[in-house]
Amino acid sequence: MGNRIISVSHITKEIVLGNSKNKIKLIDDISFEINKGEFLSIVGPSGSGKSTLLNIISGLSIPTTGTVNLESQDIYKLSPTKLARLRREKIGFIFQQYNLLSALPVFENMTLQLRLSHQKIDKDQIEQLLKHINFEPKSTARIESLSGGEKQKVAIARVLATDCDIIFADEPTGALDSVSREKVFSMLRELTQLGKTVIMVTHDIEMASRTDRAVIIRDGKIQNSLSNPTETLILHEMGGDM
Ligand SMILES: Nc1ncnc2c1ncn2[C@@H]1O[C@H](COP(=O)(O)OP(=O)(O)OP(=O)(O)O)[C@@H](O)[C@H]1O
Numbered sequence: 001m002g003n004r005i006i007s008v009s010h011i012t013k014e015i016v017l018g019n020s021k022n023k024i025k026l027i028d029d030i031s032f033e034i035n036k037g038e039f040l041s042i043v044g045p046s047g048s049g050k051s052t053l054l055n056i057i058s059g060l061s062i063p064t065t066g067t068v069n070l071e072s073q074d075i076y077k078l079s080p081t082k083l084a085r086l087r088r089e090k091i092g093f094i095f096q097q098y099n100l101l102s103a104l105p106v107f108e109n110m111t112l113q114l115r116l117s118h119q120k121i122d123k124d125q126i127e128q129l130l131k132h133i134n135f136e137p138k139s140t141a142r143i144e145s146l147s148g149g150e151k152q153k154v155a156i157a158r159v160l161a162t163d164c165d166i167i168f169a170d171e172p173t174g175a176l177d178s179v180s181r182e183k184v185f186s187m188l189r190e191l192t193q194l195g196k197t198v199i200m201v202t203h204d205i206e207m208a209s210r211t212d213r214a215v216i217i218r219d220g221k222i223q224n225s226l227s228n229p230t231e232t233l234i235l236h237e238m239g240g241d242m
């Protein structure tokens with residue numbers, strides 16, 4: 001047993017469509033635990049509930065039932081202000097759709113969270129981070145002038161610039177070339193070696209096979225949880241359903 005950092009217990013997420021008789025269960029009774037320093041991947045077919053699950057665990061979206069404990073705090077029992085503060089101080093999130101402020105330059109996007117949480121901004125470190133993941137444009141470039149892959153790199157570097165304990169990444173490398181993908185993966189791996197915890201949604205079976213544990217999601221449920229997964233094992237669980 002490692003040192004537990006997150007505990008997800010019997011969470012469900014239902015949404016109501018049109019009239020209240022039409023309920024859809026996006027997440028159906030999911031429970032699992034994550035240890036400090038663990039690199040966990042979440043895999044599953046498109047529409048299986050991966051992003052919904054990540055949003056719930058990271059404090060962005062309240063579950064219909066169930067609890068999420070982060071370092072033994074029931075996060076949805078916190079006041080909105082306290083939850084926002086906990087997210088700012090402990091959590092980094094790399095969004096599937098990047099969530100950058102398109103009218104602002106790269107540098108301002110990367111430092112906004114640091115400013116909000118009164119952390120010091122090290123300009124050289126930020127330039128280094130961008131360079132390290134092969135980001136070619138200048139940090140003064142505006143987001144709207146960037147390609148999808150470049151935006152993804154900014155979203156990743158933004159989180160790497162913060163000193164958060166837990167990093168949630170929703171398809172962080174989907175828009176990247178293989179060299180950049182490999183760099184991002186090894187940076188995430190290094191963070192876990194420093195004791196940070198990484199939870200990554202991915203379609204990339206090869207990458208998932210190099211994480212500590214792969215949780216396979218299907219129809220809003222955990223189909224299986226594989227420690228030290230291999231590509232073959234994950235593919236087998238997926239039943240060729242990627
Ligand atoms: N607010 C919402 N209203 C209606 N349906 C929703 C809502 N949010 C998610 N869904 C549906 O819930 C299901 C799960 O969505 P989710 O985005 O979590 O899937 P995913 O596994 O992340 O998929 P992908 O691999 O394509 O990113 C999908 O069928 C989606 O259409």
Ligand SMILES: [Mg+2]
Pocket residue numbers: 050051052096170
């Ligand atoms: Mg998704």
